[in-house]
Amino acid sequence: MKSIEGKDSQMVVDKLYEQMQEDNEFFFRVRLDDDAKVCCLFWRDSMMLEDYNIFGDVMVFDTTYRTNKYNLICAPFVGINNHWKNTMFACAFLGDETKESFEWVFETFKKSMRGKCPISIFTDQDAAIATAIEKIFPNSRHRLCLWHLSQNANSRFGLIKADKQFKKDFHKCLSGCITPIEFEDTWKTMITRYNLQDDSWFKRLYSLKEKWSTAFSKDFFSAGILSSQRSESTNHAIGFNASKTTSLTEFYSIFQATVHRWRREEEMDDFNCTKGIPSSDFCMSALLKHASLVYTHTLFRDFEDEFKYAMASDIENLYAEGNNFIYRVCLNGIIGSDQRVYFNKLDSIVYCECKNFNESGWLCFHCIRVLHAHSYKQIPKKYISTRWKRLAKKEVWEKYDKEKREKGEINNFTPWRLHMIRRYYNLIIKSHKLEEARKVIEESFRKASITVENIIKKEEAKH
Numbered sequence: 001m002k003s004i005e006g007k008d009s010q011m012v013v014d015k016l017y018e019q020m021q022e023d024n025e026f027f028f029r030v031r032l033d034d035d036a037k038v039c040c041l042f043w044r045d046s047m048m049l050e051d052y053n054i055f056g057d058v059m060v061f062d063t064t065y066r067t068n069k070y071n072l073i074c075a076p077f078v079g080i081n082n083h084w085k086n087t088m089f090a091c092a093f094l095g096d097e098t099k100e101s102f103e104w105v106f107e108t109f110k111k112s113m114r115g116k117c118p119i120s121i122f123t124d125q126d127a128a129i130a131t132a133i134e135k136i137f138p139n140s141r142h143r144l145c146l147w148h149l150s151q152n153a154n155s156r157f158g159l160i161k162a163d164k165q166f167k168k169d170f171h172k173c174l175s176g177c178i179t180p181i182e183f184e185d186t187w188k189t190m191i192t193r194y195n196l197q198d199d200s201w202f203k204r205l206y207s208l209k210e211k212w213s214t215a216f217s218k219d220f221f222s223a224g225i226l227s228s229q230r231s232e233s234t235n236h237a238i239g240f241n242a243s244k245t246t247s248l249t250e251f252y253s254i255f256q257a258t259v260h261r262w263r264r265e266e267e268m269d270d271f272n273c274t275k276g277i278p279s280s281d282f283c284m285s286a287l288l289k290h291a292s293l294v295y296t297h298t299l300f301r302d303f304e305d306e307f308k309y310a311m312a313s314d315i316e317n318l319y320a321e322g323n324n325f326i327y328r329v330c331l332n333g334i335i336g337s338d339q340r341v342y343f344n345k346l347d348s349i350v351y352c353e354c355k356n357f358n359e360s361g362w363l364c365f366h367c368i369r370v371l372h373a374h375s376y377k378q379i380p381k382k383y384i385s386t387r388w389k390r391l392a393k394k395e396v397w398e399k400y401d402k403e404k405r406e407k408g409e410i411n412n413f414t415p416w417r418l419h420m421i422r423r424y425y426n427l428i429i430k431s432h433k434l435e436e437a438r439k440v441i442e443e444s445f446r447k448a449s450i451t452v453e454n455i456i457k458k459e460e461a462k463h
């Protein structure tokens with residue numbers, strides 16, 4: 001094949017087949033070209049399907065990694081978990097960057113995820129990918145990862161980026177403008193100030209403004225990728241430790257190691273969240289306390305920031321009739337922080353013009369200020385997104401189980417079961433060479449068996 005050929009690809013395919021034997025939900029497809037030679041590979045495992053079901057509202061499709069020999073693209077599909085860390089959804093090797101290849105890979109991805117489409121898809125480039133996204137994910141919003149654009153551009157952007165004022169202006173265009181009008185004004189001022197009217201890179205960037213400025217995407221959930229301080233940390237999002245000499249098999253190993261590392265980290269983060277609630281420099285008011293109980297530690301920090309601003313804000317009632325209110329909430333002295341908030345007391349509906357909740361899944365300080373003014377002790381349920389909860393996975397699994405039971409279906413595939421099999425399996429593999437470790441596994445299994453049997457007996461005695 002012109003792209004994937006030789007021993008290197010045979011080894012990867014063998015490894016994928018091996019995985020297929022162990023994981024009955026493993027999904028693996030190859031695309032053949034006109035000469036019946038492999039030109040694309042796609043795969044995902046059962047955990048990835050499960051993670052996508054929970055965190056698949058936002059996805060980053062990264063095509064920046066190339067192999068040494070055939071200039072193949074290693075393209076991971078990455079999401080963001082409830083701890084605001086990376087989670088892998090799938091991966092593909094692509095022979096070229098044609099519209100047809102992207103269409104195949106997106107179509108295959110969609111099929112592997114049982115038709116579920118993300119709300120926002122972030123990519124590092126436009127053109128061919130954009131056309132493929134429009135066709136395969138017509139209802140998803142295509143967004144551009146600016147860090148890639150700025151990395152790839154041989155423009156003045158790199159040079160003036162060091163300028164503090166420019167950085168501030170640019171950041172405002174990126175995520176500080178609430179309305180398109182505000183964006184246009186800010187952009188125009190910045191372009192004039194730095195004399196960039198004829199710069200082709202900035203011209204192109206402007207033509208793509210709807211794909212990267214948050215002023216144009218407030219109605220689409222993006223997990224706050226561009227809107228918060230996170231945009232910096234999403235830089236080099238995937239962090240594959242690859243270079244120009246990385247081969248196909250090496251890429252596959254890097255991919256595997258990365259997935260393992262991310263999953264281990266997630267387990268640790270989940271564990272840390274169950275150990276206790278995070279502390280705060282603030283006196284824990286009821287609302288803040290509630291946030292600390294429901295959110296992961298990371299998300300609690302975001303909520304805490306909003307809460308801090310809320311407490312510093314002025315609130316003015318503009319309208320009140322029955323249960324309906326309109327407020328003006330403004331952070332003292334901060335331009336652009338002045339927003340209108342609509343509030344219905346009967347149904348606990350709070351809506352802010354800055355649309356932060358739509359975009360990131362947590363309430364903005366304007367809304368928090370209004371809830372606080374009405375002595376709310378808890379965040380209304382509808383404003384706590386499951387995907388940011390500390391028990392996000394557990395909750396989704398339980399809901400899935402319940403739905404199955406209600407439909408009278410036997411639940412023969414529970415994500416929990418697969419998850420635990422994998423965890424035990426990994427532990428067994430790790431321990432099998434050491435006698436002491438083997439004994440621990442055997443002993444814990446013996447103890448767990450007795451306890452589980454007792455629980456079952458007790459349960460049976462009830463009926």
Ligand SMILES: [Zn+2]
Nearest residue numbers: 352354364366
């Ligand atoms: Zn707001």
